[in-house]
Amino acid sequence: MLKGAPILAGNILDAEFITNLIQHDDGYRVLSGIRNSPSHWEAEKKKVLAMIRQFGVPSLFITLSAAETRWPELLKILKFTVDKENITEEEAESLPYSEKVRLIQSDPFICATYFEIRFQELRKTWSSSVGPFGSYKINHYYYRIEFQHRGSPHAHMMLWLDKAPSFDQNNSMSTSEIEKFIDEIISCSSDEIGEDLVNLQTHRHSCYPKPGRPCRFEIPFFPMDKTEVLFELNTSDLRAKGFKQLALTLREKLESIPTEVNSFEAFLTFAGITHEEYILAIRSVLKRPKILLKRSPKDVYVNPYSKKIIQLHKVNMDIQFILDPFACSLYIVNYINKGDRSMSRLLRAAVEEAKKDNKSVQQSLRSI
Ligand SMILES: [Zn+2]
Incomplete structure (x- = not known):
């Protein structure tokens, strides 16, 4: 066959x-x-890996969430489809939160369709020379829409941009080109977008870190005076051990930066270390090269965003430049293949169960 x-x-x-x-x-x-079945994701994963093999490491990863309660245009439509009532967008905006939630939960089909159309419209702006990627043309892309347990969609995207720099560990020119590229496209400054959007971008540890199990996104981020690709310290470097300890203390300090510490220099004074010690401390805990964005001490909880995308889409987003194949595979495991694990687990368990009892093929299929 x-x-x-x-x-x-x-x-x-x-x-x-x-x-x-x-x-x-x-x-x-x-x-x-069938979408979401393990074989479906297996096939998707193969497709992504084939693209990476063919086109190389993608330039950017982007995640866009949905924020149904913040989209008055959607609420206006929902009010009509659910309650057969015509309201204005202003009226939709001032609906009580519980009412918004009721409308959203009443019509998941309209919500999903609205997200899809909105996402497609947003993407149309991406190929414009005044769009989020400027003169960089999108050569290839891959995306998947994932539904979280509460039913809200997320778009995960990979973009291959024409003439975007790529990382070469042995070429310092490549790192400075990457730093320049990132500064054009990615930001994490709370001064460039409105308070509303800063709120959306602020990480609030829904990951529930515990003592001994820190935030899995490694947030708060380290403040930086400029965007920089940092390399891990050589393990044979005798300084490494001492700086690892320093990095741990630094991490604690990041959690409680006083508001008057409003510049990078002030942060170093607050931490009581020199610039050189600071960079060595960060490098001592790296396992591979990493990009650190230019970041003010007040923005240590702000996730990276694209100013143009977030201003149009008005929801929480993530945007990352991909350094190497490792970062790429990490992303695939974390995002492309992330959701729907429970579904896979369920099916796999059924298959195992069927094998164990030596059932006939017919019986196995039935139990699956
Ligand atoms: Zn966290």
Whole structure:
């Protein structure tokens, strides 16, 4: 049987065909047409890996959330589809929060469709020379929309930009080009966007860090006087151990920077270290090269954003420049393949169960 060939009703009547299917464990492959099934994500993962192989490491990863309660245009539509009532966008905006939630929960189809259309419209601005990527043309892209448990969509994207710099560890020119590129496209400053958007971009540890298990996003971020690609300290470097300890103390200090510490220099004074010691401390805890954005001490909780995208989309976002294949695979594992794990787990458990009891193929399929 040809891999990927459709299975027709006639094939199923053919005993040899069925034996072949079972032998190659292809029986579950029919599920790959069903979104969110493990075979579907397996196929998606292969597609992404093939793209990376063909086009190289993508330049940017972008995640966009949805914020249904903050979109009066959507609430206005919902008020009509759910309650058959016409209201203005201003009226929609001033609806009580509980009312907004009721409308959103009442019509998930409209919400999902609205997000899709909004996302497609937003993307149209990306190829403009005054768009978020300026003169960089989008050569290729990949995206997936993921639904969180509460049903709100997220878009995860990879972009391959034409003529964007790529990272070469042995070429210092490449790092300075990358730093320049990032400063054109990515920011984490609370001064460039409105208070509302800063609020959206502020990390609030929904990851629930505990003592001994710090924030998995490594937030708060380190303040920096300029955007810089930093390299890990050589493990044979005798200074490494001492600076690791210093990095730990620094991390604690980041949690409680007083408001009067409003410049990078003031931060160093507050931390009681020199610039050189500070950079060495950060480098001592790195496992691979990492980008640190130019960041004021007051913005240690602000996630990176693209000014043009966030101003149009008005929701929480994430944007990262991808240094190397490792960072790339990390992203795929964390995002492209992240959600829907419970679904995979459930199916896998059913398959295991079926195998264990030595059930017939028919019985196995039924239990799956
Ligand atoms: Zn956190």
